[in-house]
Amino acid sequence: MSDTDATRLNELVDWENGLIGPEIFINDDIYRQELDRLFGRAWLFIAHDSMLPGPGDFLNTYMGGDPVLAIRQRDGGVRVFLNACRHRGMKVCRAEDGNAKNFMCSYHGWTYNTAGELINVPNLDTAYFNELDQKRWGLVEVAQIAQYKGLWFATFDPTAPPLEDFLGDMLYYIDAWVDRTPGGIEVLPGVIKWTIHGNWKLGAEQFGGDGYHAVITHASSLGTFDPSFLRDIKGIEFASRQGHGYSMIFDRMTRFADDPLGRYNQAQVPERLERLGDARANTVGNFTVFPNLSGLPGSANLRMWHPKGPNEFEIWSWTIVDKDAPEEVKRAQRTSAAFTEGAAGVVETDDGENWDLIGQMLQRGTQTRKMAWNYQMGHGHETDHDPVYPGRVLRNYFGEGPQRAFYRRWLEFMTSESWPVAEALEPDRREHEASRPGAFGAASALRREVHRADHR
């Protein structure tokens, strides 16, 4: 796709009027451009700190279409490399996680250490006449890596702004699930991975804010097991200028009233109130960190939408727990999370039905590709100056503001040559914080610093 196609993309994504042409979910050229311009530049989630506990621990993940290897270093840092040998591009590590001292490519045997350096080349003398400069042929490393409270992100773009700027006003909402106890969170071992034959953006946009679907799509789970869940829902919806979204329901912390974790969560309320303030402590939410990290704090779920082609993606789904929670609470969380989310979750199975069938229709049809989709819900009812919540906020649970913000940001990435600067509409987050000491006092800022130091 050539640059002149910016005009075409602008036609397809009319975020101002809430109209999207579904071609962006199925077109191969648009997909290739997306891998390069969006996934090649944005900050992408790699792992939580707890997934790489010791030196030499590694895990395999993806940044857009490319496999990357994240490795815990001896100095406690984390480095991320393209998982591709510099000789012919073979994967140097095929296990999904583990511990290693080095990685030998199984094609011709070039071997790299955990710092990505090429430390052994078979027949260096008889094949290369000792003329190969090994220093120049280490694994390709990402341009930048950074963490926020144990969440590691990386980007291939050396010009990407600092991670905290990229996350922007989303930090307020991220804190609500990573920083609700002094010990923070940890990720339980194991990841549920499955395949949807549809476009990754369908998942990302839904988790950003589509509470609207829950009433119908999840009628058999949320509606049947706990009808109170869907009865006059009070909540808000937040859309970030940076493309992130969060929507939350007030006055509950788990999705089912009889959840085995109810008692633990109830006991946590005073602590959470103190750390987070009234506005975020007692809520159930779902979110998307632009572009492809999402989660459901009320169901202890964190996940990635990995693109695998215009019409295929993988969901990688983890369970998160409070690090300091008792073992039996963690166990209960594990069981309850598996019951709701994941490939076999009673809630999640019904989402797969929708995304997969939409994918089939777009793949086979022509007329269904031409029909504009409607993203107009709540348009004109949002404010950038909510007294409590940062970002663009709708004081209603149903709305499509996060989706409009997501596709606006997507369009900027797709059509700009250099890092797309999002001109700020909302007040700067730190000013916002300062004006509301109840929610973010000096004490909580200090606590955040201490917490960060713990992670080093």
Place this chain on the structure above:
Amino acid sequence: MLTTGEQSQRGTSAPAFRSMGMARVPVETQVAIEQFLYAEAELLDDWQWRTWQQLFAEDAHYRMPIRRNRLRRQRKTDEAEDSGGLEVAHFDDDVNSLDLRVQQLESGMHWAEDPPSRSRHLVTNVRVQPAGTDGEFHVRSSFLVYRNRLEAEVDLWAGERRDVLRTHGESFLIADRIILLDQNLVLSKNLSVFF
């Protein structure tokens, strides 16, 4: 059957060979257990989920651990053994949560299975050993589940079941079931059928 000579050539010790589950129960028991598994498969393929659910004992667990792609030297010998730990599972149900899953199917609003998928549960390689507890058996079997959904959707899941079956009158109850799917990355949009 292999001779002792062949066994040692393959480095297989005699006790390990025996524990592979060569027939050690009366042939009638073997047949009864196979018939039980076939009848169970029929209930699932006929969408008789409520009746199927009643085959589980009150204290039963029904679970599917995840599978992992790990280096051979770091591979856990038995993923099923880990499912009692903190590692996440596709599901880890007791009879109450299993009951909720059946309730969901009966709700008429479980869109992933409404209209219902057509499934075919093929059960084979049934190996039976006494469990040590009176009237209980360890049963390992292989399965192939075919799902055809709506117009053109096809899923194939192969794997293994490790059951504990408990004698119950003329038949059996499932006292425990571990399902090991032979996929690490599940290649389908969901796992909305029972295994």
